[in-house]
Structures are given as structure tokens and as C-alpha cells.
Amino acid sequence: MESKGLITPEEWRRFCSEVVPLFCTEKFCWTNDEALTGEIEIANYSESDLSGKQLSWTLTDSKQQVLDKGVLPLQVKQGELAKAGTLKPAIASVRKAEKVTLALSIDGTPYRNDYSLWIYPADKEVKPSEEICVTDDLDAHLKYLTEGGKVLWFPSKDKYKEQTVGGLFQTDYWNYRMFRTICENLDRPVSPGTLGILTDPGHPALADFPTEFHTNWQWFPIIKQSYPMVLDRLSDDYRPIVQVIDNVERNHKLGLLFEFKVGNGKLLVCMSDLKAVQDKPEARQFYRSLLEYMESPAFAPSYSLSAKDLQDLFTAKVKAGEMKKLFNISSYK
Numbered sequence: 001m002e003s004k005g006l007i008t009p010e011e012w013r014r015f016c017s018e019v020v021p022l023f024c025t026e027k028f029c030w031t032n033d034e035a036l037t038g039e040i041e042i043a044n045y046s047e048s049d050l051s052g053k054q055l056s057w058t059l060t061d062s063k064q065q066v067l068d069k070g071v072l073p074l075q076v077k078q079g080e081l082a083k084a085g086t087l088k089p090a091i092a093s094v095r096k097a098e099k100v101t102l103a104l105s106i107d108g109t110p111y112r113n114d115y116s117l118w119i120y121p122a123d124k125e126v127k128p129s130e131e132i133c134v135t136d137d138l139d140a141h142l143k144y145l146t147e148g149g150k151v152l153w154f155p156s157k158d159k160y161k162e163q164t165v166g167g168l169f170q171t172d173y174w175n176y177r178m179f180r181t182i183c184e185n186l187d188r189p190v191s192p193g194t195l196g197i198l199t200d201p202g203h204p205a206l207a208d209f210p211t212e213f214h215t216n217w218q219w220f221p222i223i224k225q226s227y228p229m230v231l232d233r234l235s236d237d238y239r240p241i242v243q244v245i246d247n248v249e250r251n252h253k254l255g256l257l258f259e260f261k262v263g264n265g266k267l268l269v270c271m272s273d274l275k276a277v278q279d280k281p282e283a284r285q286f287y288r289s290l291l292e293y294m295e296s297p298a299f300a301p302s303y304s305l306s307a308k309d310l311q312d313l314f315t316a317k318v319k320a321g322e323m324k325k326l327f328n329i330s331s332y333k
Contacts, residue, residue: 018046019111021055021104023087028115028217029282032094033122040084040104042076050076050106058103059089062210067093067100074106094119097285099210099218118210118218120281126288128152129295138267146263146307150294153269157227160314164271165246165254166192167226169215176247177326184325194228195245197256204298205241205257205268208289221277222286228254229271230318238303249323257290259301262310266301268294 014020025038040057044050051074058069068089076082089102098119105112128134133141134152145151157164168191176193183190196215199206211218228244231253240255259268268290277283293299305313 013110014113017111019044019050019106019109021084021106021111021113023102023104023113023115029118029120029280030091031120031122031281032091034091035088036091036117036119037086037088039086040072041081042074042084042106043081044076044078046078049078050074053109054107055084056105056107057087057089059091060101060103061094061098062100067091071107091119096121097208097210097289116216118282120285126284126291128291132291132294142307145265145267148264150266150299151268152290152294153267154273154275155229155269155271155314157273160227160229163230163314163316163318164227165194165230165244165250165252167223167228167244167256167272168192168194169220169223171196171215171245175326176249177323180323181325193247193250194254195247197223197242197244199242203241204296205259205293206289208292209286218282221280221283222272222274223256225274225276225283226256226272228256229258229269229314231255231258231313232319233313233316234303250320252318252320259299259303260310261301261304262307266294266299267310268299268301 020043022041022043023038024041030036040055042050042055053074055072055074056069057072059067061067070087072085074084076084091100094100100117100119101114102117103112103114132150132152133144134154135141136154136156138145138151138153138155141149141151180190180193197219199211199213201211201213209218215223226244231238231240234253240258242255242257244254244256246252246254255269256271257269259266261267270290274283274287
């Protein structure tokens with residue numbers, strides 16, 4: 001029961017306390033030409049009413065510069081979840097992809113909360129330069145790649161079912177074997193069982209896609225459309241740009257985004273169907289960041305594969321240990 005250092009008591013009490021200020025909004029990711037809108041609600045389960053108080057809010061960027069701020073008067077009875085008003089923070093001044101923070105605090109009290117939001121440029125069209133080949137059929141462009149071309153490859157999900165696993169955003173599988181057994185016994189779909197992503201926020205491929213080293217809400221549509229590739233055939237020291245953490249029962253090395261030097265060319269592989277979510281600004285921005293990376297000198301994969309090794313990686317049978325069933329002793333149905 002001791003702290004694992006993941007969160008402080010002060011941070012915990014922002015969302016788990018007798019009084020919690022809430023920001024209720026339709027999404028976490030916006031473009032700078034949209035009107036960011038949300039309702040402020042106050043959960044008041046303290047001993048008394050919150051009358052004569054006011055809520056102060058501040059929207060700040062990643063450099064702690066204030067983008068907008070304001071106050072709302074509060075009249076919240078004890079035991080109520082009450083609406084306090086509508087917020088429409090100004091975000092038009094955010095000109096590049098930016099993670100911003102909306103901070104809420106009830107003046108004169110310890111009650112506060114904050115929300116991470118992502119703001120992206122409004123331009124919707126993302127096009128590769130002439131030197132970059134974007135394809136879902138690498139065979140048709142393998143000669144171009146090996147002779148020195150740059151290729152962004154979106155492998156076909158249906159074609160590589162045996163070499164991939166499903167994408168999963170939530171990371172709730174503490175015992176994959178047991179939950180898999182339950183699903184199989186009830187003839188229900190089995191969860192992919194993966195446990196989020198691991199990446200380097202400073203990697204140049206993500207320079208225009210602000211992220212932490214772990215999963216957050218800007219990754220939601222990308223991961224929901226993903227089918228991570230099993231990279232077990234590669235050497236132990238190889239790390240994909242965006243790695244998907246597998247459950248301990250399978251323990252595959254999984255890649256969502258990874259790169260290779262193939263012959264004289266450079267290959268970036270994305271295991272997410274970004275076309276299916278181009279209506280989402282976060283997916284468009286992720287695609288834009290990949291293209292900008294490929295157009296820069298930073299795109300210089302150090303791990304080399306021959307064309308045959310690459311083909312083997314995507315076609316060879318994946319080795320997997322036998323996973324025994326673990327039966328739940330309850331009569332859960």
C-alpha cells in the first residue's frame with residue numbers, strides 16, 4: 001500500500017476529494033479555429049454550501065504562458081453536483097501543435113483540478129513532398145526504396161493478421177490469461193491485451209506531435225486504429241519509435257511506429273490506419289509530424305535490413321509459447 005511514486009497525494013485530491021471542480025467537454029483535442037467549449041460543474045460533498053465563492057480558471061501553454069483566464073461566481077449547495085457556467089477559452093493564438101493545461105481552483109479553498117488539452121493548427125490538408133512515397137503496398141515500391149528512396153508504409157491490416165496483434169487504448173489487463181479464458185468460455189471477443197505505449201517524447205518523428213513517454217488522450221484514435229507489429233525477430237537492442245507494451249503472458253516486442261534502412265533507402269512503418277481517422281485533428285497532426293520528420297535530415301534510420309529480411313519480418317510465422325487456461329472459480333456470466 002506504499003506510494004509507487006506515480007502520483008502525489010496533492011495531485012490525487014484534485015479529482016478525489018469532498019469538493020471537485022469539473023470541466024465537461026466533448027473532446028480533448030481541438031484545432032485553433034474552433035471554439036473550445038465546456039461546462040464547469042462543481043461536485044460539493046463537503047459539510048457546507050459553497051456560497052459567495054468564485055472559481056478561477058487559467059489556460060496555459062507548455063511554457064506556462066497564460067493564454068486566457070477568467071472567473072465564475074459559485075452558488076453550490078451541500079450534496080449537489082451543480083453547473084457553474086460555460087467556459088470558452090481563447091485558443092486562436094496557438095499557432096503550432098501544443099499541449100495546454102486548463103487549471104481550475106475555488107478561491108479561498110484547497111480545491112483545484114486541471115485538464116490536459118491539445119490544440120492543433122486548423123489546416124486540414126496534409127500532403128507528402130514528391131520525394132516521399134506513401135503506400136500500403138511496399139512490393140510495388142521496393143525498387144524505389146532500395147535504390148535510395150524514402151517510403152512511408154502503412155501495411156495492410158488484413159494481409160498481416162498473423163504477424164500483428166490488435167490495438168487497445170485502455171490498459172486494464174492485470175491478468176490476461178484469466179480474462180482471455182473467461183471470454184473464450186463465454187464465446188466473446190478476446191481483448192488484444194496490450195498495455196499502452198512507450199516512446200521518447202524527444203524523438204524527431206514526434207517533434208510536431210506533443211506527447212509524454214506514455215499513452216494519453218491525443219493517442220486515442222491512432223491506437224484504436226492500430227495493429228501493432230510483432231518485432232521479435234529483430235535484435236534485442238532494437239527499439240521502435242513507438243513501442244506497444246505487451247502483457248506478460250505473450251511478452252512480444254511490438255511496434256506501432258518503427259524505421260529501417262533498406263538498401264540505400266529509408267523506410268518508416270506506421271501500424272495504424274490513419275486514413276480511417278483523418279477527421280480527427282490529432283490523427284492529421286500525427287501524420288503531418290511523420291512527413292515533416294521524413295523531409296528533415298533527422299530521418300536517418302541506423303538499423304539496416306535487407307529486402308529479404310524485411311519480407312521475412314512481415315511474413316514469417318510468429319513464435320508464441322503455449323498459454324494455459326486460468327479458470328475463474330466464480331460462476332460469472
